[in-house]
Amino acid sequence: MQGETPPASSETAAPVEQAWSLAEPAPPETAVAASEGIKEAVSGKSETVGSIVDTLDGLAISLGHMRVSVFDVLIVASIVFGVIAFAWFASRVARRMVRRVQRLDDTQQLLVEKIITIAIWAAAFFMGIDLLGIDLTALAVFSGAFGLAIGFGLQKTFGNLIAGIILLMDKSIKPGDVIAVTDMAGNESFGQIRKIGVRAVSVTTRDQREYLIPNENLMINQVENWSYSSKNVRMQVPVGVSYEADMNLVEKLMLEAAASCDRVLKAPPPTVWMNEYGDNSVNFTIHCWIMDPEDGVGNVRSAVLKKLWWLFKENGIEIPFPQRDLHIRSSDQLDKLLAIMAKEKGE
Template identity: 40%
Template sequence: MTLAGIIQFFILVVVVLVAARMVRRLLRSRILPRVPMGMGAKDAVARLAGYFVLVLGLMVALQTLGIDLTALTVLAGALGIGIGFGLQNIVNNFMSGLIILVERPIQLGDRVEVGGVQGDVVRIGGRSTTIRTNDNIDMIIPNAEFISAQVVNLSYGDRKVRIRIPFGVSYASEPRQVERLALEVAAADRNVLQDPPPSVRFIGFGDSSLEFELRAWTIDLAHRPGLFRSNLNFALWEQFKKHGIEIPFPQRDLHFRNSLRIEQAPEPDRPRQDG
């Protein structure tokens, strides 16, 4: 092994790294956009192709040093023991990343919730996945969390999401009129899907109001459910106010019981003492 061979090896490693990155960019920008595939599938193909070029290039670089790859089995066994003790989490996250790219339980652009964090998937890396919340905060979550923990994918297979908006009206209101007015509000909102259609459910009789629930489907605001509820709540308030339907507040009837008055008997007159 000469100095020239070592320099050649490092040059090949740099070339392999650059080639792997160029292959990923070429697939993402030129080739895969023409293929009728989902965005997540395109990203998975590009990453796997980059990994393949990287592994193949490193094997060629090692052979340029005159290293017999079959002799690396002992080194691989020792490395495996080291991985088992010190790099277990890193390898676990990397393998979980490969599983995510192949099985695609989550994809770029999906709306997910994991570990109490909800946001959009903006990047799937080899070790971690980046989720961007509605506050524009990027949360970096290890890939193993998506394999071992419970994950809620609001966009899996279908980007439609049904959101529920509870509300209450006074007991003097007519339930069928309330249903009709709420459906008119949903029909007038451009972010509410009409297929499947929105619906209204009469939930029950509350302490101070009749309890209803407006159920509406959306795609455009699936990633912003708070804004979706807010828009419909504003519209419901204006609609009910326009038609004289009261949205009550909690009321309580207080009953006072008469208390017994205990009168103190007057003290008896004391006899006067003459001096």
């Protein structure tokens, strides 16, 4: 019939259909590639579990070309938890195995433990990335920002980590050493190193104050280590006696007081030095050696001084104290004042 449009042939309809299919948006990609394989494996084993998985997978949100479901979140949480648990358990096992090696001293054991721990956690990180099916090339966009974050925000952290490893390698600072510590007020005290951590060194003083000193500070600042090459420490006890005292007897009593302390070493023996002729006394210094500075120094000095006090009392040695002689010159005003005071006293 005239005016009727002939039906479109299959040859003309196919290109239109193909063009329509190309215009359709692609389905969103799954955020976690590993969840697809796990879902197929679980669904093939049990229909009930498969229906639960499908329900969880149906609860999802789409972010652009990315689809995130509740099932994906559970899979990621399970893998992360499993990887962290594996790394923690492997670190504990490796630490126990290292401590059983008798050929390594405490410092070497601590160094090996830290290196193995870092290697285990790094391996666990890449294993988690592989299990999750995350393509590392997808993170290329954020690599620059992540590098800047490490360079600026975590610079001190990585610096302290490397400094701690170097301290353990050269054995300049090791657990058990006694070092001098200065607080914020400038007061110096000594403490014993309890632990060398990833970020800081823990130092405990005699009054149970614990200082956390960054590893980097011990690398770049001067450190007074009392037990670096030997734990023997020489301590000084200053003593002053009267000018009228028998100096030979004084020296003998000082040596006796030092030798009476249990913590003072017999070899090298205590010695006594005369320092100076002071304003009110002859000043001596008792030098004695101890081999356990972590147990305190002030208590040894106190024990020596207490013993010396009673020895001086028994032998009549005077411990002087500041004294002053006043000489008043005579004058007319002073004579008048004294006369008035004498007159008032007589009345």
